[in-house]
Amino acid sequence: MRERSLLTLLMLPAAIVFAAFFLLPLAQLVVIGGSGKLGWAAYAEVFSGTHYLKSFGQTIALSVAVTLFTLVVSGIAGVFLERNRFPGHSVLTAMLTLPLAFPGVVIGFMVIMLAGRQGLIPDITDMLVGERLVFAYSMAGLFMGYVYFSIPRTILTVMAAAEKLDPRLEEAARSLGAGPVRVVRDVMLPALKPALLAAGAICFATSMGAFGTAFTLATRINVVPMVIYTEFTLQANVAMAAALSFVLGAITWAALAFARSLTGSSVAAAG
Amino acid sequence: MRMRRSIWFWLQLGFTLAVCAFLIVPIVLSMLAGITQNYFIGLSSGFTLKWVIKVWTDYQAPVLLSIQLAVACLACNLLLGIPAAYVLAKRQNAFTRAIEELLVMPVAVPGIATALALIVTYGSLGGFRTHWTFILAGHVLFTLPFMVRSVLAVMMSIDLTTLEEGARSLGANFIQRFFGVILPNCRAGIIAGALMVVTLSLGEFNMTLLLHTPLTQTLPVGLADTYASLRLEVGSAYTLVFFVIIIPLLVAMQWASNAASRARSL
Numbered sequence A: 001m002r003e004r005s006l007l008t009l010l011m012l013p014a015a016i017v018f019a020a021f022f023l024l025p026l027a028q029l030v031v032i033g034g035s036g037k038l039g040w041a042a043y044a045e046v047f048s049g050t051h052y053l054k055s056f057g058q059t060i061a062l063s064v065a066v067t068l069f070t071l072v073v074s075g076i077a078g079v080f081l082e083r084n085r086f087p088g089h090s091v092l093t094a095m096l097t098l099p100l101a102f103p104g105v106v107i108g109f110m111v112i113m114l115a116g117r118q119g120l121i122p123d124i125t126d127m128l129v130g131e132r133l134v135f136a137y138s139m140a141g142l143f144m145g146y147v148y149f150s151i152p153r154t155i156l157t158v159m160a161a162a163e164k165l166d167p168r169l170e171e172a173a174r175s176l177g178a179g180p181v182r183v184v185r186d187v188m189l190p191a192l193k194p195a196l197l198a199a200g201a202i203c204f205a206t207s208m209g210a211f212g213t214a215f216t217l218a219t220r221i222n223v224v225p226m227v228i229y230t231e232f233t234l235q236a237n238v239a240m241a242a243a244l245s246f247v248l249g250a251i252t253w254a255a256l257a258f259a260r261s262l263t264g265s266s267v268a269a270a271g
Numbered sequence B: 001m002r003m004r005r006s007i008w009f010w011l012q013l014g015f016t017l018a019v020c021a022f023l024i025v026p027i028v029l030s031m032l033a034g035i036t037q038n039y040f041i042g043l044s045s046g047f048t049l050k051w052v053i054k055v056w057t058d059y060q061a062p063v064l065l066s067i068q069l070a071v072a073c074l075a076c077n078l079l080l081g082i083p084a085a086y087v088l089a090k091r092q093n094a095f096t097r098a099i100e101e102l103l104v105m106p107v108a109v110p111g112i113a114t115a116l117a118l119i120v121t122y123g124s125l126g127g128f129r130t131h132w133t134f135i136l137a138g139h140v141l142f143t144l145p146f147m148v149r150s151v152l153a154v155m156m157s158i159d160l161t162t163l164e165e166g167a168r169s170l171g172a173n174f175i176q177r178f179f180g181v182i183l184p185n186c187r188a189g190i191i192a193g194a195l196m197v198v199t200l201s202l203g204e205f206n207m208t209l210l211l212h213t214p215l216t217q218t219l220p221v222g223l224a225d226t227y228a229s230l231r232l233e234v235g236s237a238y239t240l241v242f243f244v245i246i247i248p249l250l251v252a253m254q255w256a257s258n259a260a261s262r263a264r265s266l
Helices: A002-033 A041-048 A050-083 A089-101 A104-115 A120-129 A139-162 A167-175 A180-209 A212-217 A224-233 A238-263 B007-034 B050-058 B060-090 B094-108 B111-122 B132-157 B160-169 B174-185 B187-203 B219-229 B232-265
Strands: none
Touching (some): A002 A238, A002 B094, A002 B111, A002 B132, A041 A238, A050 A089, A089 B007, A089 B187, A104 A120, A104 B007, A139 A212, A224 A238, A224 B111, A238 B094, B007 B232, B060 B174, B060 B219, B094 B132, B160 B174, B174 B187, B219 B232
16 A cells, blocks of 8 residues: 555656646637637537638648658668668668657758758759749648658658568568569568558648648648637637647547557657 | 679669658758858858857847756656656556556647647736746646656566565665666666657747747747748758757767667667
């Protein structure tokens, strides 16, 4: 019994801080969401108002596209890095995972350096076709930023999963006459599937909630976090912002809960 | 092992190098832009430190506040997170799993939503709203799961019970066991968690944009400010200052995680 009270005592500081600064505010957020001029209908408005629905649709479509693209890119690079050893291997791995904890604002700036008005890609297209292709401030720029953000973490997950692959299974498949495509599709992908699904869910959730990148690129793209920010600061519509936040939070939380059920670990930094 | 590299090897290497270039080239470009006279003209306009100096004179306060926040956030994490991880390691049941699940929620819920929740709850407490500890509350929520999980992972990989029994049989009380046996054995997890906490706190923007006031501007909020309103060289110079602070932390983090995985595989 003494041990039990000791453990309770040790848990108490974290529990109090967590309850006071997260659980209580979150409950308050739900109540505020239903206290505007629309009342609880604000939550219905999230799903019926064309403006908000369109914003959710765009954000989900963008996040799905980012997730699929990131999985393909990181899947190839991650398996390659785990399977092959060559001079410079550890430096290459270190560089690919360096931007792991870059904040979204900085990633937005990286996109500006690549595809902004004075960026590298416009310089190159100017040389090649005589026209400056500037896309940093569009949906494509946002896509690029989210992919940039997602690659380092996804590569790490893929490498950890690829370490556990048994190369003998692939050898066996090859000796039975399977080509490279079939080995990847029928042997490697099924084995990597849990890791890819988990990494994908994290990638999706962080893309849904990412705010810094969209803020830096200052586009008129209405991703949900930007809509929440506008409702709160410019429209002073706290209730609608609260309702939108709650729905967005529920979506990202569900995606991550899905990831956790697959691997048991999904702490991801939202950008 | 095949000794001759196949065409597939070279194709995949090329692809991986391209991905690496995508990540690293803009970092290098922005660093160069921060020390270039006029980036529009190009590097031929010459190098200068005037942009970095301008950033340092104009944005010293946000940089210092961010460092202060990160240190305070780390202290809170050590005080709250390590005891919590210990409890979670000692008791593995449905209740502690639910606690673990709850603790991760501030990472799963977008920062802007958490910030809004804090504002609607505590925003009317004027003294707290304008104080830097208001931002600290958000940072602690967001970073705590990283510390708890990092320490918990190490605690689960060592035989906590045997270690404690041994110390107890030698007459050590709980305080002696905790500081003399448990903490030293969790060093790798604490270091990895601490590096992550400091890195995340220094870069946190999603919450901080709403939580900050004009007098409590942090480094990333200042970054967004320069990106939006000032010339590219100034934004780059400020980013350079940020990189100088954050990249050593990220490299240390990689080193710590490599050391931890080596320790686990031994």
